[in-house]
Amino acid sequence: MHDLLWAPQFCNDYSLILEFLPRVLAKEKWYTHIDWYPETPLKKSFSALIKLVRFQEYGYFILITSLLGAVTAGGILSDRLLAILLANGLVVGFAHMVNDIEDAAEDVFSLKNSLRNPISSGLILPKTARLTAAIVGLIAVALFALMGRWPWIFGAGNLVLGLIYSHKAIRLKALPLVAFISRGALLAGLPFLSSYFTFSDSLNRIWYWPFLWLISLSLLFDLHSERSGEEKIRFSRWNEISVQHGERFANVLMIGVIIVVASTGVVSMFLINLFPSWVIIIILMLLTLLIVPPYFKYRRDRTGVDLADLLFHGLVHAFAIGLMLQFLLPALVRIIRPGCF
Structure with a gap:
């Protein structure tokens, strides 16, 4: 009952007792339900x-x-x-x-x-x-x-x-x-x-x-x-x-x-x-990782996203990451080991 008595003092609103009471009786930590950063x-x-x-x-x-x-x-x-x-x-x-x-x-x-x-x-x-x-x-x-x-x-x-x-x-x-x-x-x-x-x-x-x-x-x-x-x-x-x-x-x-x-x-x-060969390989690997597991989940329980959407979003994410790496990795390598690219 200590938590229940202290809650109104903290909130300065006794109407919240009705909200906290079921959580206290259920032995929930009521303070996890408060927005500490309003x-x-x-x-x-x-x-x-x-x-x-x-x-x-x-x-x-x-x-x-x-x-x-x-x-x-x-x-x-x-x-x-x-x-x-x-x-x-x-x-x-x-x-x-x-x-x-x-x-x-x-x-x-x-x-x-x-x-x-x-x-x-x-x-x-x-x-x-x-x-x-x-x-x-x-x-x-x-x-x-x-x-x-x-x-x-x-x-x-x-x-x-x-x-x-x-x-x-x-x-x-x-x-x-x-x-x-x-x-x-x-x-x-x-x-x-x-x-x-x-x-x-x-x-x-x-x-x-x-x-x-x-x-x-x-x-x-x-x-x-x-x-x-x-x-x-x-x-x-x-x-x-x-x-x-x-x-x-x-x-x-x-x-x-x-x-x-x-x-x-x-x-x-x-x-x-x-695209360099290594970028194509990365894109294909990412595409496989982004599509195959959700597809098998879909086949198993027939739930999940639309297959066409799955393919499109997988393709977009794989290409976006691959293209970013095509720009970022050579730049990083040139900084670490000049003359490699």
Whole structure:
């Protein structure tokens, strides 16, 4: 009973006795249920802004597009690489912020969407969200300008695309096929070109293979999300191509995209020497580790994630880690043992 008598003194709220009594009778340590670090208004606002950016939904893929663009152009680990990574991430984050700002009034009427949208759930004011989006966009444009003319052109173009994709004045997302193509350009095509021209002033003879592979991979995941009717990513919520144009059209489109993904992926990975052998081995090992155990778990108890999602996320994570190592390991080795790379 000592714990029970001391709890009201600590909380200064006798109404909490009803909450602590069952835990004390169950011999639980009631103090493990107390938030020792309550959120301040500043912390809540910061958490809401992080939620508004939705970096977890696209971070790995933007990492791949930016790093692969740099690899194709012959880039190395440098401050320019870090700057273009940040700029591409901010542009896509800006697009997500605009999307939530424009959809906030409608998301209020959906419990699922309201919980996902920090503006609709009241975690952040629309005015604050607009100001933050403007700041994010300006920082991104400034970073692109520092990288040169072509990175600025493609980066600023991507920023405009992210704005008109969701803004009610134009709203590309209301046109299924246009939105489908726009998402591929927003998440893959334009970030790749921005990164590529950060390290090169002209296109080489192999640039279109990884370019087409990234765009088709992005479109494949987006098309699968719309075909399955699930909201895997924010941008596939409205325009379900299979519903708008029929299942047959969606199937033909998916088959075509799969063919492009497979052909350009094989060429990019094995035939044009973009990746050293050790990077390919690491990617294949990571892909095996990320896919095989969950697959056997799925076969055993028939629970878990969708197999197509499992393959996509495994591929994205494996390539992101492999590309990061392709830049980091040679730099570390050059520091430790100069002349090895």
